[in-house]
Amino acid sequence: MTGRDFIIMMLCCLGWGGNFVLSSWIVGANPVPPFMLALFRAVFVLLFMGVFLLRPLPKKFGRLLLVSLCVGPIHLGLLYTGLQTAPASASSIISQALIPISSILSVLFLKERIGWIRSTAIVVSLLGVMIMVYEPGALAMDRGLVLLLLSYVALATGSVLMRTIPDVDWRQYVAWTAVLVFVLSLFTTAVFETGHAVAWEQAGWKLIVVALYAALFVSTFAHGQYFRLLQTYEVSQVIPLTLITTLWACLLGVLVLNETLYPRYIVGAMLILPCVWIIARRGAVPPVQED
Template identity: 25%
Template sequence: MYLIFFFKKQSNNFKAITAMLLAVFCVTIMSVQAKLIGIEFNAVQITFARAIVVLILLMPLIYKLGGLDFLKTKKPFLHFFRGLAGLIGNVMFFLAYQRLPVADVTVISQAVPIFSCILAIIFLGETIGWRRWTAITIGFLGVIIAINPSVNIAVASLYALGGTLMWSSTIIFLRLLGSTEHPVKTVFYFMLVSVLITSIFQPFLWKEPSFEVILLFIGIGVAAFLTQLLMTYALQKAPASIVSPFNYTGIIWAIIFDYIIWNAHPMFATIFGGIIITISGIYIFKREAKIKSIK
């Protein structure tokens, strides 16, 4: 009770940063559970189960917001392609978790702002100055270092890289959807697309889960659901330039869980590449915020 009272008294920036830190922790929890299940279960089945759980958890929110009337949209195709990109990204990340330490995948995934900046130039016609181009170039160097192409796991790292590219494209679709579409509606269609497409493959890939695995499936869905709520809350309370840099704390959590559960230590290339990606990403966030404030 005291914590709730304390939280309510804090500034919006404090609330936003706290929500983002909790969201990042939830992402790590989801990633760890996916890796635990991924030893025995297909990435498509994990994605299917995750989407089912999130859809169930969304139902009370959708009912409160207006039910079927709330779900009406004038942009069905954008929702579909946003959902498809997110679905492919999830499957590729789950494939990466099966083969790599969570920290390695997390480091590579931090390149989302770098890729999304490039995609915005290509598909949205945005122009960027030499400062952000420099940050993008340095960020790509960090990605190459983190992938460490000289070792055998480079092929597995491509799954993480592909997932990062897909998630970057979802940002472009979200920008095309604009502020007219409620975040809950966007998440609903994302999960609906995921369920509809992955259900096609279930007769061929389905493996009967044990009670323990069902709990992990539910845990993945709950973590994904909480992540969406917390990130939405964070971005409502403060600008992205303030909260987004805290997304990089996921690397710390990933390293901790890798060590506790699998006794895995990150390679120097992963840490060094992660530092470069983090610095580049934070600079891009800050630079974009400065340009928006000038406009």
């Protein structure tokens, strides 16, 4: 992976980590229905990126919609539903299932090869994440954890499918994903959620700030560049780098939310950082494309 793309991936992880902190701030302190928040986020994305819906449809448009469906509505639907009952620390651990699931799928369906050095780096970095987020008793069986696991199966499937649709503008992907998320969120929040007026009254500008941040830095920048990078590099090289998201989330939680800086955060970071660099450097660098 080139140095530029590595930095972009780290910034994507920063965006995702910041979203965890901001979402915890708004949803934890205010009674904001999660799909109401997702609806606001999708509306902002469509305001910024909706113009790309007017472009000619790509040749593999059906597969693009399938990717958007897996990464958007299916993943988010299962994720939001699972988070209603799943313990927070256990949810962080379950989310790391994305790495082995996507790696297995990439080997089976994309015929990717994962050498022993990259495999070792993935395992050690996963260990670092587990050290950072693990709390005794956190993995007690819960229906929400099963839904969370299924949500990351959907995300891994969509991520692998991204490799099969080259030459698609990432901005079209972002726009069409927002359309699907908008439809799902509108239906779900209207039918199953309540307290919208109270949430708006109590959250107000905070809801707008969080939704705007998620739209710009998560849906548009992070997800868009994630799509581009998965079209350029192997799945088994890109997805393990998302482990940095947990590191950013913990660091921002300490700096922004005044959370405790546990020693396990430092130990986990010391394991994750060098391994992520190894994972990024072990893959093949794509050829330079002429403009």
